[in-house]
Amino acid sequence: xNAHIVTIGDEILIxxxxxxxxxxxxxxxxxxxxxxxxxxxxxxxxxAIMKEFKSCLSVNDIVFVTGGLGPTHDDITRTCxxxxxxxxxIKNKEVFDDVVSFLSKHGRQITKVNEDQALVPKIADxxxxxxxxxxxxxxxxxxxxxxxxxxxxxxxHKMMQSFVIPRLKEKLVNLDYSIKISTLQTTGIGExxxxxxxxxxxxxxxxxxxxxxxxxxxxxxxxxxxxKTEEMANNKMSEIVQSIRSKAGRYIFSNEDEPLEEVxxxxxxxxxxxxxxxxxxTGGYISNLLTNISGSSSYYERGIISYSNASKVxxxxxxxxxISQYGxxxxxxARQMAEGVKSISGTDIGLSVTGIMGPTGASDNKPIGLVYxxxxxxxxxxxxxxxxxxxxxxxxxxxxxxxxxxxxRYILGISFDE
Amino acid sequence: xNAHIVTIGDEILIxxxxxxxxxxxxxxxxxxxxxxxxxxxxxxxxxAIMKEFKSCLSVNDIVFVTGGLGPTHDDITRTCxxxxxxxxxIKNKEVFDDVVSFLSKHGRQITKVNEDQALVPKIADxxxxxxxxxxxxxxxxxxxxxxxxxxxxxxxHKMMQSFVIPRLKEKLVNLDYSIKISTLQTTGIGExxxxxxxxxxxxxxxxxxxxxxxxxxxxxxxxxxxxKTEEMANNKMSEIVQSIRSKAGRYIFSNEDEPLEEVxxxxxxxxxxxxxxxxxxTGGYISNLLTNISGSSSYYERGIISYSNASKVxxxxxxxxxISQYGxxxxxxARQMAEGVKSISGTDIGLSVTGIMGPTGASDNKPIGLVYxxxxxxxxxxxxxxxxxxxxxxxxxxxxxxxxxxxxRYILGISFDE
Numbered sequence: 001x002n003a004h005i006v007t008i009g010d011e012i013l014i015x016x017x018x019x020x021x022x023x024x025x026x027x028x029x030x031x032x033x034x035x036x037x038x039x040x041x042x043x044x045x046x047x048a049i050m051k052e053f054k055s056c057l058s059v060n061d062i063v064f065v066t067g068g069l070g071p072t073h074d075d076i077t078r079t080c081x082x083x084x085x086x087x088x089x090i091k092n093k094e095v096f097d098d099v100v101s102f103l104s105k106h107g108r109q110i111t112k113v114n115e116d117q118a119l120v121p122k123i124a125d126x127x128x129x130x131x132x133x134x135x136x137x138x139x140x141x142x143x144x145x146x147x148x149x150x151x152x153x154x155x156x157h158k159m160m161q162s163f164v165i166p167r168l169k170e171k172l173v174n175l176d177y178s179i180k181i182s183t184l185q186t187t188g189i190g191e192x193x194x195x196x197x198x199x200x201x202x203x204x205x206x207x208x209x210x211x212x213x214x215x216x217x218x219x220x221x222x223x224x225x226x227x228k229t230e231e232m233a234n235n236k237m238s239e240i241v242q243s244i245r246s247k248a249g250r251y252i253f254s255n256e257d258e259p260l261e262e263v264x265x266x267x268x269x270x271x272x273x274x275x276x277x278x279x280x281x282t283g284g285y286i287s288n289l290l291t292n293i294s295g296s297s298s299y300y301e302r303g304i305i306s307y308s309n310a311s312k313v314x315x316x317x318x319x320x321x322x323i324s325q326y327g328x329x330x331x332x333x334a335r336q337m338a339e340g341v342k343s344i345s346g347t348d349i350g351l352s353v354t355g356i357m358g359p360t361g362a363s364d365n366k367p368i369g370l371v372y373x374x375x376x377x378x379x380x381x382x383x384x385x386x387x388x389x390x391x392x393x394x395x396x397x398x399x400x401x402x403x404x405x406x407x408x409r410y411i412l413g414i415s416f417d418e
Numbered sequence: 419x420n421a422h423i424v425t426i427g428d429e430i431l432i433x434x435x436x437x438x439x440x441x442x443x444x445x446x447x448x449x450x451x452x453x454x455x456x457x458x459x460x461x462x463x464x465x466a467i468m469k470e471f472k473s474c475l476s477v478n479d480i481v482f483v484t485g486g487l488g489p490t491h492d493d494i495t496r497t498c499x500x501x502x503x504x505x506x507x508i509k510n511k512e513v514f515d516d517v518v519s520f521l522s523k524h525g526r527q528i529t530k531v532n533e534d535q536a537l538v539p540k541i542a543d544x545x546x547x548x549x550x551x552x553x554x555x556x557x558x559x560x561x562x563x564x565x566x567x568x569x570x571x572x573x574x575h576k577m578m579q580s581f582v583i584p585r586l587k588e589k590l591v592n593l594d595y596s597i598k599i600s601t602l603q604t605t606g607i608g609e610x611x612x613x614x615x616x617x618x619x620x621x622x623x624x625x626x627x628x629x630x631x632x633x634x635x636x637x638x639x640x641x642x643x644x645x646k647t648e649e650m651a652n653n654k655m656s657e658i659v660q661s662i663r664s665k666a667g668r669y670i671f672s673n674e675d676e677p678l679e680e681v682x683x684x685x686x687x688x689x690x691x692x693x694x695x696x697x698x699x700t701g702g703y704i705s706n707l708l709t710n711i712s713g714s715s716s717y718y719e720r721g722i723i724s725y726s727n728a729s730k731v732x733x734x735x736x737x738x739x740x741i742s743q744y745g746x747x748x749x750x751x752a753r754q755m756a757e758g759v760k761s762i763s764g765t766d767i768g769l770s771v772t773g774i775m776g777p778t779g780a781s782d783n784k785p786i787g788l789v790y791x792x793x794x795x796x797x798x799x800x801x802x803x804x805x806x807x808x809x810x811x812x813x814x815x816x817x818x819x820x821x822x823x824x825x826x827r828y829i830l831g832i833s834f835d836e
C-alpha cells in the first residue's frame with residue numbers, strides 16, 4: 001500500500017508553521033509498513049486543492065489530508081471534498097452531540113460556526129474528535145482510501161491512534177515481504193569521519209540500505225532491510241547493526257528514535273541515581289530536556305541557572321577569585337559549578353555548563369562556541385572543553401547534547417575522549 | 419514569479435526529520451514577494467526525483483531543491499540533476515579550494531568523498547558553501563531557474579542569504595502589484611471566541627484576506643492584502659490591523675512573527691528591568707526561551723528550577739508549613755516562589771510557575787494541567803490559576819507562554835483578566 005500525504009495551508013507554504021503533521025503521519029504509516037511515496041503542501045485555494053486530490057488519488061492507494069477543516073472562513077477543505085466526491089453535506093447527530101459536550105466541558109458557548117461543524121459529507125465515515133470540534137473524514141471509493149483530519153496536531157494525533165491506524169491495520173492483508181527500519185543515533189563524530197570509519201558499505205550492508213542524517217545533535221544512521229519474512233529481516237538487521245557497532249559503537253547512544261535525554265533518564269532511573277544541574281550558557285535547556293520526560297522527579301532534583309556571576313558565587317559557592325583569575329568561562333569554574341550544585345542538592349551527580357554562545361561575548365582567547373562541561377560524583381570532578389560553532393541556538397543545543405552525552409558515558413563507564 | 423520547493427529525503431517522508439528547510443525557503447521567498455505555489459517531499463529515488471523535477475519545472479518559474487547533495491552514497495541529487503539537464507560533471511577549482519580550506523580550518527583530513535564534492539554540473543553556477551563541503555547549484559535554462567542546495571539547514575540558510583536571495587532580487591523586475599503580509603499574534607483566547615469577537619469579516623477585511631492559525635502558543639492572525647501600489651497596500655493593511663486591534667487588542671502581543679519571549683525581552687530591555695525565575699513544572703523552559711535571545715544577560719539574572727520540595731524551601735525560602743498545608747501546587751506556594759526568587763536575586767521582577775504537567779501527579783482536587791503562575795515586584799505579589807490540558811509537553815509550552823504573557827501584561831499595565 002502506497003500513501004501520499006497532503007497538507008493544506010498557506011501558513012505551511014510561507015514558512016510560518018512547520019509541517020509537523022506530515023512528519024507524524026509519515027512516522028505512523030511507516031511503523032505499520034505503509035510506504036509513504038510522497039508528501040505535498042498546497043495553498044488554501046480550491047483550485048490547488050482539487051488538482052492535488054485528483055493527482056494523488058490517481059497514483060496512490062491512500063491519501064491523507066490535514067488542514068482546512070476548522071470553524072473559520074478560511075477552512076475550505078470540506079467544501080472541496082464534497083465537490084471532489086460529488087456528494088453533499090448532511091448533519092451528523094453524533095458529531096453535533098460531540099461538539100456540544102466538548103464545548104460545555106470547556107465552559108464555552110456554542111456558536112453558529114460550531115453548529116456548522118456537525119455537517120459532514122454524506123459518503124464519509126466520521127472520525128470523532130475527542131479533543132476539538134472539527135470531525136475527521138474517512139472515505140472509501142474505487143478501492144482507494146481518503147482520510148481528512150483537522151490540522152491541529154494533537155486532535156489529529158488522537159484520531160490517528162484511536163481510529164485511522166487500527167482501521168488501516170485491518171486492511172493490511174498478509175504482505176509477502178517484511179520491511180524493517182532501524183535507527184542508530186550517534187553523537188560526537190562528524191558525518192564523513194563516521195562514513196570512513198564504517199569502511200566498505202556494500203559488504204557491511206549486504207543488500208540493506210543505509211542513510212546518514214546529520215544534525216546539530218549528531219549523525220543518525222537509518223538502516224532499511226527488506227526480506228521475504230520477518231525473521232529474515234530481523235536477522236539481516238541484527239547483522240548490520242552488529243557490524244556498525246563493532247566499528248563505531250562508542251558514539252552510538254541509541255538504536256531507536258529515542259532522544260539522548262530519554263536514554264540518560266532511563267539510565268539514571270535504572271541505577272537509582274539522581275542529578276542536579278548548574279547551567280550558565282545553556283540557560284535551562286538541559287533541565288528542560290530532562291524534565292520533558294514523565295517521572296523526571298525521581299532522578300532530577302533541581303537546577304540552577306547561574307547566569308550572573310553573583311548567582312554562581314551565591315548559589316553554587318564558586319570562588320570569586322577563581323572567576324577573576326580564570327573568567328566565568330573556564331575549566332576551573334565549570335568544575336566548581338558542578339561540585340557546587342552537587343553539594344547543595346545532595347545528588348549523586350552534579351553537571352555544569354559554562355560557555356560563550358554568541359553572537360556577542362567573545363574575547364581574544366575565548367571565541368564564540370567555547371564551552372566547558374563539568375561532571376562530578378562523590379569521588380571525581382572532571383571537566384572538558386568543547387569548541388562549537390557561531391550560532392547561538394545551535395550552540396545551546398550542541399552544548400546540551402554534549403553535556404548529556406558526558407552523563408551517558410559517565411554512567412556507562414565509557415571514556416570522555418573522542 | 420511562482421516557486422515550487424522540493425525536499426529530497428526518505429527521512430522527511432517517514433517523519434524522522436521535520437521539514438524546516440521548506441519552511442525557511444518559503445518564508446524567505448514570501449518576503450521578496452515570490453509566490454510559493456507548492457511544496458513537495460520525495461524519496462531518495464532517482465525515478466521519483468526525476469519525475470518531480472519534470473513536473474515542477476513545467477508549471478513554475480523557479481524550483482528550489484534541498485537535500486541529497488552530501489558526501490555519502492545515499493546522496494543522489496547531483497546525479498539526477500546531471501541527467502535531467504543532459505549535462506556532465508566537471509571539477510571546479512574554486513569549490514575544491516573551498517573544501518580544502520574548510521576541512522583544514524576544522525582540523526579534518528581530506529578524504530576521497532570530499533574530493534568528489536568539487537565536481538559540479540557543467541551548466542551550473544556554483545553557490546559556494548562557507549559552512550560545509552557540498553556546494554549549491556544555480557541553473558538557468560529556458561527562462562526557468564533551478565536552485566539546488568544541501569539539506570543541512572545552516573549551510574542552506576547561508577547560501578540563501580549570501581547568494582540566492584540577492585540574485586533573485588535582481589531578477590524581480592518592477593511588479594505591477596504589491597503584496598503585504600502581516601501577522602498579529604494573540605494568546606489567551608480561543609479560535610472561535612476570537613472569530614466571533616471580530617464580527618463581520620467581509621466588512622473588516624474590505625478585500626483583504628485573513629487566516630486563523632491556532633497552536634498551543636495562541637492564535638495567529640495572518641492578514642494578506644494585494645493592491646496596485648505599495649502605498650495602497652500599506653494603507654489597507656493599517657486599516658485592517660487597526661480594526662482588529664480595536665476588537666481584540668489586549669490579546670495581541672505582537673504584530674510581527676516575533677515570539678512572545680522576544681517581546682518580553684524587548685520590553686524588559688527598554689525599561690531597564692531585570693527578572694529572575696523560579697520554575698517547577700516547566701523545568702527551565704521559560705528561562706531557556708528568554709536566554710535564547712542574544713544579550714539576555716542584561717535582563718535575565720538567574721533561574722531556579724526548584725523541582726524537589728527541598729529545593730523550594732532551601733533556595734526560595736518557601737515555608738515548609740505552606741507546602742504541607744496547601745501542597746506544592748498551590749497559589750500560596752506560587753506566590754512565595756516568586757517572592758523568594760526575587761528576593762535572593764535582587765531583581766525588579768520575580769516570576770514563578772508550579773503545576774501538574776502529567777501524565778502522573780494528579781490528585782482528586784488537583785487535575786493534570788493545573789498550573790499557578792506568580793509574579794512579584796517590590797510592591798505587589800500576585801498569582802493566577804490556569805487549567806491547561808492533558809499533554810505534558812504541551813502543558814509546559816502553554817504554561818510558559820502564559821507566564822511570559824503575565825510578564826508582558828505586568829510591564830504594560832494590562833489587566834491579567836481574560
